[in-house]
Amino acid sequence: MNAGLASGSAPNSGADGNTVRARLDPGLIALLISFALLAAALVGALFLVRGQLQAQHWVSHTLEVEEQLSSVLSGVQQAETGQRGYLITRDPAYLEPFTSGGHGLHRELAELRALVSDSPEQSARAATLQRLIEARLDRLTDFVEMIRRGDTAGVAAGVKSGVGLGQMRRIRTLVEEMRSHEAGLFAVRSHDASWQAALLTLWLAVTAIGVAVVAYFVTRSAMRRAHAAAWARDAAEAAHARLLAESEQREAAEAQLRQLGKMETIGQLTGGIAHDFNNMLAIVIGSLDMAKRRIGKDPVKAAQSIDSALQGAERAAQLTSRLLAFARRQPLAPAALDANRLVAGMSELLRRTIGETIRFETVLAGGLWPAFIDAGQLENALVNLCVNARDAMPEGGRLTIETANTYLDDAYSANHAEVTPGQYVMVSVTDTGTGMSAEVIERAFDPFFSTKEVGKGTGLGLSQVYGFVKQSGGHVKVYSELGVGTTVKLYIPRHFGEEDRRTVPAPEAELPRGRGEIVLVVEDEEQVRIMSVDALRELGYVVIHASGPVQALAMLGEHPGIDLLFTDIVMPDMTGRTLAERMREQLPRLPVLYTTGYTRNAIVHNGMLDHDVDFLAKPFSIAQLAAKVRQVLDGGK
Incomplete structure (x- = not known):
């Protein structure tokens, strides 16, 4: 038994020795x-x-x-x-x-x-x-x-x-x-x-x-751990590679889905454009064909056919304008604006538009800040919203336009894309109509999307409002509840200064006519040039014309008394803006009126017209041409 005890004591002694050596490790x-x-x-x-x-x-x-x-x-x-x-x-x-x-x-x-x-x-x-x-x-x-x-x-x-x-x-x-x-x-x-x-x-x-001593011991300890970490690193790299492969597969699948969504949207957009334009072209072509057949036999009916063709063409021009608004490519001329005055001035028009079965009221804020916006486009947007509100209340109801000063803070901006924090003038249109579901609200601004019956709307009203407000640096928000009604809020950037108090001239009963002024028309599209020249001569102007900038500059020496340059912008050799600058080297005070059907060019930047230009968008009527030419020649802006 003693021997057993002796033999059993040896391991304990060894363990104690190892512990002592560990404690005393140098x-x-x-x-x-x-x-x-x-x-x-x-x-x-x-x-x-x-x-x-x-x-x-x-x-x-x-x-x-x-x-x-x-x-x-x-x-x-x-x-x-x-x-x-x-x-x-x-x-x-x-x-x-x-x-x-x-x-x-x-x-x-x-x-x-x-x-x-x-x-x-x-x-x-x-x-x-x-x-x-x-x-x-x-x-x-x-x-x-x-x-x-x-x-x-x-x-x-x-x-x-x-x-x-x-x-x-x-x-x-x-x-x-x-x-x-x-x-x-x-x-x-x-x-x-x-x-x-x-x-x-x-x-x-x-x-x-x-630090050097500590670094030595830390380095030696790290080297011991490095071997253990190597295996863990290799395992992690293998797992990472597997995750990357899975992520790439998922991204490829998502890209295919996005592409399918884009194609579906493009298909819906082009289908809507083709449908509406075909209808309008059918009116224009059919009416002109009938006018051609009736011009000799029945001038009255021929004139009616021509009027129908003009109406179809005007609808096509409006459709193009709405598409440009949705794409944020329409030329805007923003200025300081009193939104209260604009709403008050539109009240009678809006009352006639929505009808007698709907109660119309305005709630205009006191001390409203000036807004920075294109007044004409804002009027169009309000008319669009009021027409939509009227259609949502077939049995009558209440429509309210409200204005207010508001501030969109960083928290709101974080939850809404493209919103810049700051001060805005809010103009809202509220109805007590049928309201919209969440699914409809998500698609409300899509072009050609409409919940109305076929033939009751183009589906471009809200998309036009959305594109116009976004192009102006503002924000649009829709609040709606089924069976309760809808509110559309337009947040318009505040103008830090006084509002624009200039009055808009009332339309004249007769077209403004020329007084023998010489107008140089520069247009590379022959039919458009012929139409412009004929219209200006009909209005009483002396017209000379050129098919491009080079010819126009050559004609300048023969006609030093030019009173107005009416030029397209997008042309071969040089832009209309460059042509105007070249001509003003010889005629410093020469007025210039630009025209184009494509707004992304030398005089429109970020959707806004340059402050020193006069512009007439294509297509234009003779009345629009007459008013704009007279305005430029008389020095009005």
Whole structure:
């Protein structure tokens, strides 16, 4: 049994020995010592840095005191100079440096006393200096008052007395004493700062040694762990590769779905365009064909057919305009606008539009900010919204237009794409109609999407409103509930300034006519050029025309008396804007009227017309041409 005990005791002894060796491992002890040294070095460095910062602060403080003493002495000298100039010249202009110097000295002295408040000795000198300077300023002021009373003899006697000279001598002496005291402090404080810097350098060196020791042990430990981490890294890389492959497959599938969605949208858009344009072309072509057949036999019916063709063409032009609005490509001319005035001015029109079965009301905010928007396009948008609201209330209801100042904050912007935080003018249209479901709201702004019966709408009304407001830098939000009604809110950028109070001229009963002015028409499309030339001649203008910019420039020498350039923008060789600049080199005051059917060009940037251009969009009627040409020639904008 004893032998058993003896033999059983050996393993315990071995275990104890291993534990002791682990506790006394030299590497572990060195690591602990290194950490302790590093901690001590860091703590010491922190105290030294603090001491050095204090020393540097006092050095800076000494320099500030010396600079303030210089400012005080300079202020006294400025007051002396201004007073002396006034005594000599009697010119009140010299009193300005005297007055400003006196006012500045009170502030400078207060700052000086605050700077030296840590030193009783310097504080006493600063108080004495303030009394001397105030006495000197009082004496200078007395001399100024004596001159104003004409007492030159009193001034001369005062100067000869030498009191002022003694005052300045005492002031300078006291300033020098304070400077000498600060210079001594500066030397002591500079020495302290240098000593703190040297001690800090030593401590940093000790810290660097401690860091090197710690780095050695950490590196050796890291190398041991690196082998264990290698296997984990390889496993992670393999898992990552599998995830990448799965992610690529998922992205490819999502891309296919997005492409299918785009094709479906494009198909819906082109189908809607083709459907509507085919209907309108059928009206135009059929009506013109009938007019051609009736022109000789029945002029009245031929005229009716021509009117039908014009109506179809106008509907096609409106469709193009709505498509451009949805695509944010229509040319806009925004200006400061009072939305309250615009809504009030449209009220009668809107009442007639929605009918008598619907109660119409407006809630106009007081103190409404000016909005920055194209007034004509905003009117069209409100008419579109009111027509939609009317159609949603077949049995009558209430339609409300409201205005308000509002602010869209960062939180709202984060939840709504393309919204810039800031101040907006809100114009809303609310109805008590059938409302819209969530699915319909999501598609409400899609082109050619409509819940109305076939033939009751193009499906472009809301998409036009959406594109116009977005192009103007605003935001559109729809709130709706089935059976309750719908609210469409237009957030229009605020204009920081006064609203545009210019009145829009009323349409004339007869077309404005020319007064024999010479108009140069430049258009590369022959049929459009012929139409424009005929229309302008019909309106009483003398017309010359060119098929391109090069020909137009060549004609300039033959016709130096041109009164107006009417030019297309997108043409071969050069743009209409470049042509106008070339022509204005010879005719600096030449008015220019641009026209185009494509708005993304030299005079439209970010959807906004340049401020210095006049523009007539294609297609245009003779009435629109007549009004715009007359407006440009008369200098109206």
